Structure formats: C-alpha cells, structure tokens
Amino acid sequence: MDENRAQGRSVSPRLWLAGGWLLLALLAAIFAPLVAPQDPLAQDLMLERLPPFWIDGAEPGYWLGTDSLGRDLLSRLIFGGRIAFIVAFAAAFAACLVGSTLGLVAGYFGGWADRIISRIVDVWMAFPPVLFAILLVAVLGTGLSSVILAIAIIDWTRFCRVIRAETMGQSRMDYVENARIAGYGRIGIMLREVLPNVVPSIVALLSLEMGIAVIVEAILSFVNLSISTDDPTWGGIIAEGRLSIHQAWWVLVFPLITLIVTVLSFSQFGEALKTRFDPVLR
Amino acid sequence: MNACLDIRDLSAVLPNGQRVLRSVSLAVQPGEVRALVGESGAGKTMIGKAVLGVLPSSVRIVEGDIRLEGEDLGRLQPKARRTLIGARTALIPQDPLTALNPSRRIGSQMTDRLVRILGWNGERADTRIRQLLDEVQIRDPDRVLKSYPHELSGGMRQRVLIAAAFAAEPRLIVADEPTTALDVTVQKQILRLIVQLQREHGTAILFVTHDLGVVAKISQKVSVLYAGKVVEEAETAALFAAPQHPYTRALMAATPRYTDPFASLKPVDDAVLAGLAAEIAAADQAWRRPHG
Numbered sequence: 221m222d223e224n225r226a227q228g229r230s231v232s233p234r235l236w237l238a239g240g241w242l243l244l245a246l247l248a249a250i251f252a253p254l255v256a257p258q259d260p261l262a263q264d265l266m267l268e269r270l271p272p273f274w275i276d277g278a279e280p281g282y283w284l285g286t287d288s289l290g291r292d293l294l295s296r297l298i299f300g301g302r303i304a305f306i307v308a309f310a311a312a313f314a315a316c317l318v319g320s321t322l323g324l325v326a327g328y329f330g331g332w333a334d335r336i337i338s339r340i341v342d343v344w345m346a347f348p349p350v351l352f353a354i355l356l357v358a359v360l361g362t363g364l365s366s367v368i369l370a371i372a373i374i375d376w377t378r379f380c381r382v383i384r385a386e387t388m389g390q391s392r393m394d395y396v397e398n399a400r401i402a403g404y405g406r407i408g409i410m411l412r413e414v415l416p417n418v419v420p421s422i423v424a425l426l427s428l429e430m431g432i433a434v435i436v437e438a439i440l441s442f443v444n445l446s447i448s449t450d451d452p453t454w455g456g457i458i459a460e461g462r463l464s465i466h467q468a469w470w471v472l473v474f475p476l477i478t479l480i481v482t483v484l485s486f487s488q489f490g491e492a493l494k495t496r497f498d499p500v501l502r
Numbered sequence: 503m504n505a506c507l508d509i510r511d512l513s514a515v516l517p518n519g520q521r522v523l524r525s526v527s528l529a530v531q532p533g534e535v536r537a538l539v540g541e542s543g544a545g546k547t548m549i550g551k552a553v554l555g556v557l558p559s560s561v562r563i564v565e566g567d568i569r570l571e572g573e574d575l576g577r578l579q580p581k582a583r584r585t586l587i588g589a590r591t592a593l594i595p596q597d598p599l600t601a602l603n604p605s606r607r608i609g610s611q612m613t614d615r616l617v618r619i620l621g622w623n624g625e626r627a628d629t630r631i632r633q634l635l636d637e638v639q640i641r642d643p644d645r646v647l648k649s650y651p652h653e654l655s656g657g658m659r660q661r662v663l664i665a666a667a668f669a670a671e672p673r674l675i676v677a678d679e680p681t682t683a684l685d686v687t688v689q690k691q692i693l694r695l696i697v698q699l700q701r702e703h704g705t706a707i708l709f710v711t712h713d714l715g716v717v718a719k720i721s722q723k724v725s726v727l728y729a730g731k732v733v734e735e736a737e738t739a740a741l742f743a744a745p746q747h748p749y750t751r752a753l754m755a756a757t758p759r760y761t762d763p764f765a766s767l768k769p770v771d772d773a774v775l776a777g778l779a780a781e782i783a784a785a786d787q788a789w790r791r792p793h794g
C-alpha cells in the first residue's frame with residue numbers, strides 16, 4: 221500500500237515535465253499566428269543562415285536563427301507543430317478506435333472472432349511499417365488526411381494486440397464469471413466490467429501512438445511524401461537542415477530536438493497517466 | 503414440494519471424452535445446507551459451475567438435468583436460463599479479490615446488480631445494500647461503499663461478497679470454499695456469518711469444501727465426491743456417526759484433530775484407493791454400454 225503511494229509520488233515529476241512540454245507545444249501550435257515572432261514563409265536573402273541568439277551575428281527577433289532562405293526557424297517550428305499535433309491526435313484516435321474495439325472483441329469473445337482478428341493482425345504486421353506508410357501515401361496521394369489515414373491503417377494493430385491480451389486476462393477473472401451468473405449480457409459485461417480495466421492501457425497506448433504518429437509524419441515529410449511543401453513540417457525542416465548541416469547546423473538540430481522531446485514526452489506522459497488511471501496502482 | 507436444486511444423473515465430459523462428472527445426483531431442499539466434500543480435483547467446483555451455468559466451454563454436459571425449483575435448466579432458452587439463474591441463485595466465491603471488479607467501487611458493483619438486473623430504483627437498492635452490510639457486521643458502510651476492492655482486507659471483501667450474494671434474496675447460494683483464501687481467525691467469523699444469514703434468510707446453500715470439520719458445523723446433509731462420482735450421501739449426523747463408504751471413513755481418519763493433530767493424520771489407504779478405482783471403472787463401463 222505504502223509502496224504504491226511512494227511510487228505514485230515519484231511518478232508525478234515525470235507527468236508534470238512531459239505534460240508541461242506537451243501543453244506548451246500544443247498551445248504554441250494552436251496560437252501559432254499570435255505566438256510566432258515572424259511569418260514562417262517569409263524569405264529574405266539578406267537574413268539567410270542567421271545563427272541562434274547566443275552566437276555572434278544573430279539578429280534580434282530571430283531566436284533560433286534562420287534557414288538558407290532566410291526564414292525564421294522558431295516560427296517554422298511553431299507552425300510545424302500544428303501539423304504534427306493534428307496528425308498525432310487524429311491518427312492516434314483513429315488507430316485506437318479501430319484497434320481497441322477489435323482487440324476487445326477478440327479478447328472477450330475468443331473463438332472464431334479471435335481467430336479471424338488475430339490472423340488479420342499477423343498478416344498486417346508482416347509488412348515493414350515505414351515501407352507500408354510510404355506505399356500507402358503513394359497510393360492515397362499526399363495530403364494531411366491521407367497521412368492520417370495511412371498511420372491509422374498501419375498502427376491499429378498495436379492497439380489490437382495489447383488490448384486483446386489484456387482483455388483475455390481480465391475475462392478469465394472471477395468477477396466476469398460473477399457478472400455472467402448475475403445475468404448480465406455478454407456485450408454489457410464487455411463494456412461495463414472489462415473495458416474499464418483496460419482503459420489505463422488504452423490511455424498509455426494512445427499517448428505512445430501520438431508520439432509514433434509524430435515520427436511517422438516527420439519521416440513522410442522528410443521523404444517529401446506528406447503535406448504540400450509550403451507548410452512547414454518538422455520532417456520537412458529536418459530534410460532541409462540536412463542539406464545545410466555544415467553552414468547552419470541549427471536548422472537540423474533544433475527540429476530534431478523538438479521532435480525527440482515531443483515523442484519522449486508523449487510516451488512518458490502515457491505511462492504516467494496509466495499509473496494515475498489504474499485504481500490498483502494509484 | 504419442489505426441491506430448491508435437483509441434479510439428476512449429471513454427466514459431463516472433456517473434449518478427450520473423459521468424464522469429469524459421473525452421473526451425479528444431488529438435491530438441496532429449500533433452506534437446507536448441503537455440503538459437497540471431496541479432495542482437490544474431485545469436481546466440486548464443476549458441479550457448482552454447472553448449476554450456475556458457467557461451465558468452461560471445454561466441458562460438455564452429455565446427460566442428466568439440473569432443476570432449479572422444478573424448472574429444467576436444459577430445456578430453457580439461453581436467455582431465459584440466464585434470467586432464471588440470475589434471479590434465483592448467487593455465488594460466494596473462493597477468492598474474494600478476483601471476484602470483485604478491481605476498477606469499480608464496491609457500492610456501484612453491489613447496487614448495479616439490483617438496479618440493472620432486478621429493476622429496482624437506486625434508492626431502494628442503496629437501502630438494501632446498507633441493510634445487508636449491517637447484517638455482515640460492516641460498521642462503516644460509507645467508507646466501504648466508496649472503496650475499491652484492493653483497499654479492503656480479505657475478510658472485508660468476503661463480507662461484501664456475502665452481503666452481495668444475499669442482497670437479491672436468491673433461493674440457492676453456491677458457496678465454493680468461501681473461507682479457503684482467508685486466514686484462520688477470519689475463517690471462523692466468515693463461516694459464522696454465512697450460517698447466520700442463511701438461517702435468517704432461509705436460503706438453501708450448496709457448500710463446497712474439503713474440510714470435514716466445516717461440514718460437521720454447518721450442514722444438514724453431505725455428499726461425498728470422488729473423481730466426479732458421489733460415493734456417499736447422508737444426513738450429516740448420520741455420516742459422522744456411521745460412515746458407510748470406505749473412502750468416507752478414510753477421509754475422516756485423514757482429518758487432523760485438534761487434540762492430537764499428528765497421530766490421526768493418515769493418508770488414504772492403498773486398498774481404499776484400489777477399491778475406488780475399481781468402482782469408478784465399473785461405473786464408466788456400465789455408463790458406456792447403454793451409450794455405445
């Protein structure tokens with residue numbers, strides 16, 4: 221009991237740190253036009269490759285410097301966050317909805333429902349995910365909605381596998397049998413008795429998946445398969461930064477840091493939330 | 503008058519054809535406590551599950567019938583069977599931790615059943631639950647109702663489950679080793695509570711145990727089970743006064759006595775086991791012949 225509480229306390233800084241960063245990044249993305257110091261698309265050849273603020277030659281108002289076309293890096297990162305978050309939320313929720321539903325059904329009902337769903341998952345997972353994503357976007361066409369769709373189509377299996385296993389474990393517990401004896405219907409038991417016990421895992425996976433969606437979107441942008449090239453995206457900025465790494469390292473380094481911190485925050489936040497949500501661990 | 507529970511010639515098999523229940527017959531009269539004793543693996547839990555309609559999918563009933571107050575469960579549609587079992591029976595389980603939903607508060611778990619299955623309004627259900635918690639001597643119902651299962655002790659959880667089992671006034675309760683998972687001091691209290699509530703509510707109980715000491719204390723009748731077969735059935739007093747079957751005698755000899763716990767501890771005799779094996783084989787032979 222006390223052990224759990226101590227654990228709960230040590231979880232908190234993680235939760236606050238990760239959650240704080242995500243909130244900051246999210247607010248910046250939402251209010252990008254108000255927050256961004258410059259127009260992210262404005263090119264100015266007089267201002268190309270300005271270094272970040274602490275290095276000689278920096279210009280005030282261009283905190284993280286500019287890229288080789290003279291566009292403000294910070295503003296581009298903030299605007300890039302918009303697409304990153306839209307993709308993260310939409311793709312993760314779509315994957316979660318499909319995957320968790322199928323996982324719950326397979327795990328709870330077992331039998332042929334489980335055999336069919338598990339078979340599909342096996343086949344699905346045989347494809348290398350990045351290749352699968354590139355292929356899908358090539359077929360669906362580039363654009364925000366096809367990126368979201370591609371990520372959801374690829375990654376629902378992650379939810380399905382985990383939730384199926386968890387549901388199976390829960391379904392063997394006596395409280396499910398008790399509910400059967402009491403006369404509850406199968407679907408009612410699945411939704412009211414079993415589902416609340418797998419929600420902590422769903423929440424953790426959802427957050428993790430958002431991080432993954434951010435990476436996949438960045439990879440797609442990097443290979444120029446994502447959104448139209450005008451809108452700044454983190455992957456797009458990284459791709460450009462790679463070309464000028466010797467003249468302006470910051471164009472590569474800052475988006476990479478942003479990406480990594482965001483992805484880690486999502487996974488840490490998910491883990492911390494899971495502990496929060498779980499009545500036994502709490 | 504109809505028996506509360508009437509099991510006749512019940513046989514159940516595993517997928518490999520092996521019988522786990524061998525023509526079990528057993529009746530529980532209204533308000534009566536019937537003990538079901540036998541060693542581990544004898545099929546005691548299996549009988550309870552068959553009555554409650556929750557046999558594992560691998561176990562198939564191949565013969566016999568189960569009647570609840572005269573209603574043949576096998577003849578009912580699944581939906582009607584569930585409703586009947588839900589309304590007339592309840593389970594007091596062996597492990598009070600896993601029998602409660604870990605992510606729901608005790609209060610909502612207890613009232614939910616009355617509200618959603620029996621159609622009571624929330625207030626009536628709440629009053630009823632509090633009354634039952636009082637009967638199982640829980641003195642701080644507000645705290646308990648707000649708790650999650652893991653926040654209560656094992657004894658408390660079992661009290662909650664006993665209260666829940668009696669709340670809907672079932673005619674029959676299956677108690678499957680309800681004290682085995684508890685420590686010794688709590689066992690006695692829980693046993694006493696079950697007996698007390700059983701008397702007050704006039705509920706019939708099928709009490710599964712492997713402890714003859716418990717049998718002597720609480721039951722009016724006993725069925726002794728070995729390898730899925732009822733080898734002896736008697737009034738409790740008569741059984742203890744004059745056990746008929748060699749296996750029953752061996753079980754009694756194997757039960758440690760408080761005064762001399764080691765001297766009387768004998769494992770079941772080889773000759774008795776050989777006799778049992780022959781008896782089971784003969785029963786299976788006789789059973790197979792009419793069934794091909």
Ligand SMILES: Nc1ncnc2c1ncn2[C@@H]1O[C@H](COP(=O)(O)OP(=O)(O)OP(=O)(O)O)[C@@H](O)[C@H]1O
Nearest residue numbers: 516522541542543544545546547548549558560712
């Ligand atoms: N799910 C299952 N599928 C197949 N066989 C099972 C299953 N559960 C139990 N059995 C077998 O059925 C027989 C009866 O088991 P049961 O659980 O009814 O015994 P029990 O008398 O309750 O024993 P215990 O005192 O250990 O609880 C055992 O031989 C067991 O191995």
Ligand SMILES: [Mg+2]
Nearest residue numbers: 546547548678
């Ligand atoms: Mg058992």
